[in-house]
Amino acid sequence: xxxxxxxxxxxxxxxxxxxxxxxxxxxxxxxxxxxxxxxxxxxxxxxxxxxxxxxxxxxxxxxxxxxxxxxxxxxxxxxxxxxxxxxxxxxxxxxxxxxxxxxxxxxxxxxxxxxxxxxxxxxxxxxxxxxxxxxxxxxxxxxxxxxxxxxxxxxxxxxxxxxxxxxxxxxxxxxxxxxxxxxxxxxxxxxxxxxxxxxxxxxxxxxxxxxxxxxxxxxxxxxxxxxxxxxxxxxxxxxxxxxxxxxxxxxxxxxxxxxxxxxxxxxxxxxxxxxxxxxxxxxxxxxxxxxxxxxxxxxxxxxxxxxxxxxxxxxxxxxxxxxxxxxxxxxxxxxxxxxxxxxxxxxxxxxxxxxxxxxxxxxxxxxxxxxxxxxxxxxxxxxxxxxxxxxxxxxxxxxxxxxxxxxxxxxxxxxxxxxxxxxxx
Amino acid sequence: xxxxxxxxxxxxxxxxxxxxxxxxxxxxxxxxxxxxxxxxxxxxxxxxxxxxxxxxxxxxxxxxxxxxxxxxxxxxxxxxxxxxxxxxxxxxxxxxxxxxxxxxxxxxxxxxxxxxxxxxxxxxxxxxxxxxxxxxxxxxxxxxxxxxxxxxxxxxxxxxxxxxxxxxxxxxxxxxxxxxxxxxxxxxxxxxxxxxxxxxxxxxxxxxxxxxxxxxxxxxxxxxxxxxxxxxxxxxxxxxxxxxxxxxxxxxxxxxxxxxxxxxxxxxxxxxxxxxxxxxxxxxxxxxxxxxxxxxxxxxxxxxxxxxxxxxxxxxxxxxxxxxxxxxxxxxxxxxxxxxxxxxxxxxxxxxxxxxxxxxxxxxxxxxxxxxxxxxxxxxxxxxxxxxxxxxxxxxxxxxxxxxxxxxxxxxxxxxxxxxxxxxxxxxx
Numbered sequence: 001x002x003x004x005x006x007x008x009x010x011x012x013x014x015x016x017x018x019x020x021x022x023x024x025x026x027x028x029x030x031x032x033x034x035x036x037x038x039x040x041x042x043x044x045x046x047x048x049x050x051x052x053x054x055x056x057x058x059x060x061x062x063x064x065x066x067x068x069x070x071x072x073x074x075x076x077x078x079x080x081x082x083x084x085x086x087x088x089x090x091x092x093x094x095x096x097x098x099x100x101x102x103x104x105x106x107x108x109x110x111x112x113x114x115x116x117x118x119x120x121x122x123x124x125x126x127x128x129x130x131x132x133x134x135x136x137x138x139x140x141x142x143x144x145x146x147x148x149x150x151x152x153x154x155x156x157x158x159x160x161x162x163x164x165x166x167x168x169x170x171x172x173x174x175x176x177x178x179x180x181x182x183x184x185x186x187x188x189x190x191x192x193x194x195x196x197x198x199x200x201x202x203x204x205x206x207x208x209x210x211x212x213x214x215x216x217x218x219x220x221x222x223x224x225x226x227x228x229x230x231x232x233x234x235x236x237x238x239x240x241x242x243x244x245x246x247x248x249x250x251x252x253x254x255x256x257x258x259x260x261x262x263x264x265x266x267x268x269x270x271x272x273x274x275x276x277x278x279x280x281x282x283x284x285x286x287x288x289x290x291x292x293x294x295x296x297x298x299x300x301x302x303x304x305x306x307x308x309x310x311x312x313x314x315x316x317x318x319x320x321x322x323x324x325x326x327x328x329x330x331x332x333x334x335x336x337x338x339x340x341x342x343x344x345x346x347x348x349x350x351x352x353x354x355x356x357x358x359x360x361x362x363x364x365x366x367x368x369x370x371x372x373x374x375x376x377x378x379x380x381x382x383x384x385x386x387x388x389x390x391x392x393x394x395x396x397x398x399x400x401x402x403x404x405x406x407x408x409x410x411x412x413x414x415x416x417x418x419x420x421x422x423x424x425x
Numbered sequence: 426x427x428x429x430x431x432x433x434x435x436x437x438x439x440x441x442x443x444x445x446x447x448x449x450x451x452x453x454x455x456x457x458x459x460x461x462x463x464x465x466x467x468x469x470x471x472x473x474x475x476x477x478x479x480x481x482x483x484x485x486x487x488x489x490x491x492x493x494x495x496x497x498x499x500x501x502x503x504x505x506x507x508x509x510x511x512x513x514x515x516x517x518x519x520x521x522x523x524x525x526x527x528x529x530x531x532x533x534x535x536x537x538x539x540x541x542x543x544x545x546x547x548x549x550x551x552x553x554x555x556x557x558x559x560x561x562x563x564x565x566x567x568x569x570x571x572x573x574x575x576x577x578x579x580x581x582x583x584x585x586x587x588x589x590x591x592x593x594x595x596x597x598x599x600x601x602x603x604x605x606x607x608x609x610x611x612x613x614x615x616x617x618x619x620x621x622x623x624x625x626x627x628x629x630x631x632x633x634x635x636x637x638x639x640x641x642x643x644x645x646x647x648x649x650x651x652x653x654x655x656x657x658x659x660x661x662x663x664x665x666x667x668x669x670x671x672x673x674x675x676x677x678x679x680x681x682x683x684x685x686x687x688x689x690x691x692x693x694x695x696x697x698x699x700x701x702x703x704x705x706x707x708x709x710x711x712x713x714x715x716x717x718x719x720x721x722x723x724x725x726x727x728x729x730x731x732x733x734x735x736x737x738x739x740x741x742x743x744x745x746x747x748x749x750x751x752x753x754x755x756x757x758x759x760x761x762x763x764x765x766x767x768x769x770x771x772x773x774x775x776x777x778x779x780x781x782x783x784x785x786x787x788x789x790x791x792x793x794x795x796x797x798x799x800x801x802x803x804x805x806x807x808x809x810x811x812x813x814x815x816x817x818x819x820x821x822x823x824x825x826x827x828x829x830x831x832x833x834x835x836x837x838x839x840x841x842x843x844x845x846x847x848x849x850x851x852x853x854x
Contacts, residue, residue: 074788123748
């Protein structure tokens with residue numbers, strides 16, 4: 001992987017640059033350290049709504065102007081709000097990247113937050129939430145988070161609670177924007193076909209003059225010890241049942257996180273590589289015809305979060321059966337550990353997954369942006385190396401440390417008959 | 426910096442070979458990466474199915490990887506997963522498609538597994554039963570999905586039951602339940618063969634090595650009685666139910682799916698229709714529809730248009746997810762934009778914007794092995810010629826406003842547009 005250069009401008013903006021000349025394109029990202037975990041009650045969803053408002057224009061780039069400019073240049077652009085961050089990106093042919101860099105600099109401090117646009121966007125965001133509500137698993141996810149986190153901001157969905165989406169004001173949004181969109185709370189990341197010295201000079205010219213003061217203190221409340229297993233049950237119209245088993249795990253920068261990632265590779269497979277039909281969970285749940293599908297993942301988060309396994313049950317099979325099969329697999333892992341062959345498979349899958357993702361400058365830049373958010377800019381670059389150092393004993397140790405009843409949160413989605421039969425008219 | 430002509434896949438840098446049995450192999454070297462991508466298709470889509478066994482081609486495609494004469498289920502998947510490789514088959518209406526990826530050092534293995542799956546599947550009954558159960562669960566779940574149900578209702582109103590496009594490639598619960606392992610074996614024996622097969626290989630491999638590996642894998646495959654591919658014609662009948670609705674109690678949002686029959690990929694006005702579609706519901710924030718329905722009226726999170734453009738008369742659709750109270754307003758707003766597109770030429774700047782968009786996005790689309798393979802496969806599959814990408818910009822810029830208007834008028838006929846809605850009961854909203 002080409003070297004990463006890391007700079008900090010006098011105003012506090014972090015700059016991460018990586019030259020990658022496999023294609024004549026550049027991906028440019030602005031990542032802000034603020035997400036749904038930093039939202040107090042009454043303002044849930046504010047980070048995501050602010051992200052929407054940044055597409056509503058500035059004096060220099062009125063609403064719609066940037067859509068046009070980026071599309072005309074053949075680029076892609078979007079933004080994501082996560083639990084920990086709000087990220088904006090543009091990937092463009094290399095000779096067209098300046099427009100994106102200028103626009104991101106402008107909207108770091110000059111977004112308009114027009115009152116009329118704010119109201120129009122309120123209904124769009126409520127529509128986004130209602131679209132998600134049409135999926136029964138959204139209700140399960142929302143209930144599970146609420147059960148897992150009583151105090152910490154991870155307890156609500158990123159989109160926010162509908163009551164807050166209806167009551168939040170334009171001033172709430174603007175205050176959130178002014179407080180968190182500052183150079184000292186952000187990173188500019190570029191990966192692609194450029195010269196690093198020239199790119200740094202451009203960033204200094206465009207962003208060096210933006211003032212904003214020190215990085216803001218972020219609203220965050222640590223989650224107290226759960227003190228035992230928690231369970232939630234959700235009922236929604238439909239015919240398909242789901243079972244989700246979560247365990248509390250540490251933050252992504254904790255030494256144990258990568259060991260848990262290897263554990264997950266063995267239980268469920270490596271994301272981004274293979275189809276994982278030889279994984280332990282597939283064999284235990286799908287091959288036995290308890291489930292139509294099973295998936296498991298760790299989200300790399302700033303604060304301790306969850307390791308989740310979700311099972312889509314086949315007709316006639318019960319959540320109890322899924323739970324019994326899952327707990328049996330976990331007990332087997334805790335008793336017998338893993339083999340060297342399984343470990344080697346996880347290592348090769350990781351190597352392959354990195355090779356696939358490195359074809360895209362957008363994915364590489366995303367990894368760097370995530371590293372900044374986690375507070376360790378080398379997190380993505382060292383990922384594979386750290387994973388290769390995990391031993392079978394490490395996996396056994398974290399299985400026994402974290403996959404235990406006192407850290408467990410269980411969610412069940414039971415389908416119920418609709419009030420009236422679903423019909424075609 | 427721009428993509429140079431030399432780096433665009435073209436007849437000079439794509440190695441093409443036709444094996445004696447009809448398999449066409451195309452290889453493009455991409456030394457900038459560490460991996461390799463394979464992509465391809467065969468003439469074994471759902472167009473060969475009977476309505477009673479709808480879903481057969483897709484189930485057969487999925488079951489190719491469940492056991493062969495040389496490898497059982499675990500051996501197939503173990504071989505791939507041990508090296509972080511992936512391979513999948515998917516049934517479409519006209520084609521059986523496949524795609525896979527591996528580190529470059531494992532291309533030989535990837536092709537060997539692909540050959541095994543395509544040429545020597547055994548469709549073990551226990552695995553077919555399991556796969557069928559997984560499909561039935563998916564169909565069950567989808568039956569309560571407003572987006573899926575709106576699209577299905579639109580399709581079933583737009584095409585008559587005698588047309589292959591009436592049916593979803595996954596079939597329905599009754600038809601899938603009726604498909605046996607023996608049915609899949611018969612389907613494979615009757616339809617899956619080398620004639621018409623396309624295999625594209627892109628990545629960190631020497632073209633000559635890749636061609637040799639492909640020939641070793643598929644060169645000896647013989648099937649003398651492979652049937653000709655049926656055509657899917659534009660239906661003779663007009664749709665009779667233009668406003669199908671699906672009631673799904675308990676949902677909070679309604680999905681709208683509007684559709685007319687659009688151009689096939691081979692149609693002379695396909696590119697003009699694509700540009701018109703981009704103006705309508707793609708460019709910027711989902712085109713004119715996005716501007717009206719989302720940006721100005723705040724009615725929806727998504728509202729966009731899409732042109733199918735495959736081997737037959739695929740639909741030209743508009744989709745939106747809206748609050749149930751706003752369904753009629755959203756439909757009226759979309760119809761206004763369709764009316765505008767079919768009665769007025771687009772503005773000069775609209776045409777220029779979209780021409781720039783179509784040509785400017787090429788470097789991003791050719792960034793990855795998969796993107797390159799997809800374009801090469803399309804050039805071969807739709808007989809566009811291997812220099813299509815090299816002349817693409819000229820073709821886009823040769824089109825004028827009248828071309829877009831003609832294409833829009835030809836296909837987007839409001840009086841034939843099916844408007845399907847799936848959502849909660851009106852009094853639930």
